Amino acid sequence: MMKLEAIIQPSRFESVKDALREIGIEGMTVTEVRGHGRQKGHTEVYRGREYTVDLLPKMKLEMVLPDALVSRVVDTILKTAKTGKIGDGKIFLSRVEEAIRIRNEERGENAL
Amino acid sequence: MPEVSKAVDEKLAQLDQRVTAAQSSADNAWMLVSAALVLMMTGPGLALFYGGLVRRKNTLAIMMQSFALMALITVMWALVGYSLCFGGNGPVIGGFEHAFLRGVGAEPNPDYAGTIPQMTFMVYQLMFAIITPALITGATAERMKFSGTVLFLTLWFLVVYAPLAHMVWGKGGLLNAALGGKFPTLDFAGGTVVHISSGVSALVCAIYLGKRTGYPKQPMPPHSLVLSFIGACLLWVGWFGFNAGSALASNSLATSAFVATHFAAAAAALSWSAAEWLKNGRASALGAISGAVAGLVAITPAAGFVAPMPALVIGFVAGACCYWMVTKVKAIFGYDDALDAFGVHGAGGTIGALLTGVFAQQAINPIFGAGKAVGGLDGHWGQIGNQLVGVLIAWGFALAGTIVLLKIVDMLTGVRVPEEHEIQGLDVTQHGEEAYNLEA
Numbered sequence: 001m002m003k004l005e006a007i008i009q010p011s012r013f014e015s016v017k018d019a020l021r022e023i024g025i026e027g028m029t030v031t032e033v034r035g036h037g038r039q040k041g042h043t044e045v046y047r048g049r050e051y052t053v054d055l056l057p058k059m060k061l062e063m064v065l066p067d068a069l070v071s072r073v074v075d076t077i078l079k080t081a082k083t084g085k086i087g088d089g090k091i092f093l094s095r096v097e098e099a100i101r102i103r104n105e106e107r108g109e110n111a112l
Numbered sequence: 113m114p115e116v117s118k119a120v121d122e123k124l125a126q127l128d129q130r131v132t133a134a135q136s137s138a139d140n141a142w143m144l145v146s147a148a149l150v151l152m153m154t155g156p157g158l159a160l161f162y163g164g165l166v167r168r169k170n171t172l173a174i175m176m177q178s179f180a181l182m183a184l185i186t187v188m189w190a191l192v193g194y195s196l197c198f199g200g201n202g203p204v205i206g207g208f209e210h211a212f213l214r215g216v217g218a219e220p221n222p223d224y225a226g227t228i229p230q231m232t233f234m235v236y237q238l239m240f241a242i243i244t245p246a247l248i249t250g251a252t253a254e255r256m257k258f259s260g261t262v263l264f265l266t267l268w269f270l271v272v273y274a275p276l277a278h279m280v281w282g283k284g285g286l287l288n289a290a291l292g293g294k295f296p297t298l299d300f301a302g303g304t305v306v307h308i309s310s311g312v313s314a315l316v317c318a319i320y321l322g323k324r325t326g327y328p329k330q331p332m333p334p335h336s337l338v339l340s341f342i343g344a345c346l347l348w349v350g351w352f353g354f355n356a357g358s359a360l361a362s363n364s365l366a367t368s369a370f371v372a373t374h375f376a377a378a379a380a381a382l383s384w385s386a387a388e389w390l391k392n393g394r395a396s397a398l399g400a401i402s403g404a405v406a407g408l409v410a411i412t413p414a415a416g417f418v419a420p421m422p423a424l425v426i427g428f429v430a431g432a433c434c435y436w437m438v439t440k441v442k443a444i445f446g447y448d449d450a451l452d453a454f455g456v457h458g459a460g461g462t463i464g465a466l467l468t469g470v471f472a473q474q475a476i477n478p479i480f481g482a483g484k485a486v487g488g489l490d491g492h493w494g495q496i497g498n499q500l501v502g503v504l505i506a507w508g509f510a511l512a513g514t515i516v517l518l519k520i521v522d523m524l525t526g527v528r529v530p531e532e533h534e535i536q537g538l539d540v541t542q543h544g545e546e547a548y549n550l551e552a
Contacts, residue, residue, distance in 0.1 A: 044333065045392050047402065047452060048439025051331040 001096040001109060002070045006061045007033065007089040008081040013059045019080040023072055027112070028063040039087035058089060064096050066109045132227075136220075139227045142362035143236055149353025150239035154178050154246050157350050160343030161405070162250055165451045168335040169537025170254045171547035177249040177261055181242050184262065185269055189238045196274040197237065198224065201284030203294070205275045210234075223283045223291060225360040236357060241277070244306045245269055250453030251314030254332075255324050255534050258542040260527040264517055272313065272513035276305045276506060287502045289479055297502030298472050298479070298486070298495065300369065301358035303413025303465040304506040311458025312510035314449060320518045321527060323448035325534050332450075337398055344401035348377055351408045355415035368476055369415035372423035373408065379427030380407020380434075387435040399435070406434035406456050410464030414471060417479070417486060422471035429467065430460050462503055469499035 008016060010032075020028070034055040041054030065073055074091060082088055101111040159178040163171050185193065192211050198221075200207025210216055213234065221230040245265040252261065279285040280299050287304070289296035299305060324332065334340060355373040359366035384403025385395040410430030411423055418426065438455035449455055472487030472495065474480070485492035521527055533541035540546060 045388075045394075045396065046333050046398055048391075048435075048443070049328070051333055 001064055001099060001112070002067060003062070003064050003094050003096045004070065004073060005092045005094075006077050006081065007035070007058050007091075008061065008077070009083065009088060010057055010059050012081045012083065012088075013061075015080045016061070016077055019076045020073065023076055025063065025065075025069075025073060028061050031060045031062075033058050033060045037087075037090065056087070064099055064112055066112060136227050136229075139225075139361040139363075140229065140232055142366065143225075143228050143232045143357060143360065146353035146357025147232070147236040147239050149350045150236070150243065150357065151182070153347050153350035153354065154239075154243045155182055157343050157346035158243060158246055160339045161347060161401075162253065162340075162343070162451055164336040164339030164341070164343060165250075165334045166253050167332055167537070168548060169539055169546075171335065171539060172545060173258065173538035173542050174249060174253050176258070176543060177265075178246045180258075180262055181246045181265060184266055185242045185245065186238060188266060188269060189234075189241055193241060193269065193274060194234050194237065196270070197241070197277040198234075198282055201282070202278070203284060203286040204279060206278045206282050224281075227361055233360065236360075237277075240302060240306060240354070241269060241273060244273055244302075244310050247306070247310035247453055247457050248314045248317060250451035250457075251318040251449045252321055253450040254538065255321055255450075255528055256317075257526055257529050258538070259525040260521050263525055264521040264527065267517050267521070268313065268513065271517060272309055272509055273305070276309050276509055279505070280305050280502065287505065289498075295498050295501040295505075296480070297465075297498050298417055298468045299413045299465065299502065300416035300468075300477075301355045301412045303410075303461045303468065304502050307409050307412060307457040307461025308465065308503060308506040309510045311454045311456070311461055312507050313514040314453035315447065315458055316511060316514040317518065318447045318449040318454065320515070321448075323446075324450060325531055327448045328443075328446075334398065341397060341401055344405055348404055348408065351377070351412075355408075355412060359416055365416055365477060368419075371420050372415045372418050373411050375420050375423040376407040376411030376414075376427030376430070377404045378407070379424045380404055380410065380431030383428045383431030384435045385431075387432050391439075402438070402452070402456065403431040403435065406430045406460045409434075409457055409460035410467070412461070413465045414468040417468055417472035417477050419471075419473060419476060422467075422473075422489075426464060426467045426471065430463050433463055434460050462507075465499050465503050465506075466496065469496035 099111040159175040163175045195210035199210040218229045225233045279287045283291045287297040356366045356370035381404040388399040389395045407427035437459040470488040474486045
């Protein structure tokens with residue numbers, strides 16, 4: 001099992017979600033987050049006072065996948081989340097030791 | 113024959129009465145609408161304008177300050193306020209003849225407004241007394257105690273507003289232009305009484321209270337310019353009641369003041385935006401609405417004295433000057449006039465009062481009598497001197513009164529909230545509630 005975390009542009013979120021549904025991904029957890037990597041923020045001016053806004057709004061998708069699905073999901077996200085500009089975000093993958101469904105205590109990939 | 117002539121006389125007297133009644137009805141209708149418009153400027157106009165400019169945690173607190181004044185000043189007005197402003201004929205302050213609204217009823221008061229019930233005049237003037245102290249809360253925003261605010265502004269109304277209103281508008285007042293003042297200052301709708309008094313007092317408050325914790329290092333952007341936008345538009349509309357209503361009748365002078373008001377607001381919105389565009393490369397919504405308010409402030413004393421073209425000039429100058437005050441002067445001196453009550457009302461009011469002396473025309477309002485020049489371009493340059501006296505007295509009164517009252521209130525209730533309350537926000541610490549319960 002792999003855990004996939006993708007931080008993407010909010011404007012791409014709907015397309016990514018639709019594309020994942022098409023390839024049969026059933027579950028995900030989504031959070032509205034703020035942050036930045038290499039993308040610089042922008043400045044806002046209110047009555048002459050300048051503010052630098054460097055923490056930009058992003059969407060974070062988290063899902064735990066059976067190993068067989070990982071590369072398809074990654075490809076799908078890469079294809080749909082990409083705009084080609086700085087700020088498109090990142091995908092992180094990590095191993096997951098165990099998954100347990102709370103309702104019936106199923107374990108492993110069956111719990112996904 | 114004498115019987116015929118008696119009948120004609122009677123008929124004429126009847127007609128005369130009907131004409132008077134008809135005029136009174138028309139004037140009264142406009143003045144009641146105007147009174148309602150001016151109240152709308154405080155709530156919701158100013159409350160929304162200021163409410164959007166503060167950080168989220170202080171929204172209700174600043175709105176509540178405006179609303180509290182709607183209630184408080186109304187009661188004070190009924191007890192003594194109206195009488196102190198418009199009773200008696202002393203040079204500095206009115207008397208107690210109308211205390212508890214004694215003698216204020218359906219009969220007009222010919223000194224002020226001969227065609228409408230004095231009660232209409234009374235309630236119209238009340239709305240000015242409400243918004244004036246409310247303007248000051250823009251400078252004390254996000255850090256002044258509710259108890260201190262309420263006490264200070266109530267005292268301020270008695271000690272600063274009432275004398276100034278009487279001096280400028282009251283019979284026998286030192287600065288009254290129509291009713292025998294020594295220095296006849298032209299102030300149609302409150303450039304000195306409302307805007308200089310509140311704006312200058314706001315500056316004193318900002319300096320006395322000190323900066324907000326974290327200012328200017330920590331960003332404090334407005335939490336909702338949408339609220340401010342709606343508020344500013346309500347202010348613009350309400351201002352027609354404020355300025356055109358100050359004709360105290362539904363006549364051509366009211367129209368003239370209405371037009372001047374509108375034109376000045378438009379010109380100032382453009383000049384503030386243009387200044388911003390040149391400086392930052394973009395014109396902001398906050399800049400445009402701030403400019404409009406600055407223009408409305410500056411045209412206030414001039415509204416019933418100037419033609420539309422000078423109104424455009426006044427607005428244009430005010431928009432650019434107030435932009436400079438708010439963006440440059442404030443930064444140079446470093447005072448924390450949180451929502452720019454001084455930068456817009458103090459500066460705009462002063463510019464407007466002085467330019468009124470330049471552009472006032474007898475063709476618009478022959479206030480000094482038929483054939484007598486009114487303002488500078490009319491041929492009466494001495495009027496600028498009178499305007500200057502009015503401005504200086506208003507500044508002096510506001511400065512001195514505010515310092516003394518702040519010291520007194522500081523001893524009684526304190527004026528500034530503790531730092532941890534400021535960080536937590538005034539909504540929770542002063543009022544025990546929040547503007548936005550997003551999880552509710």
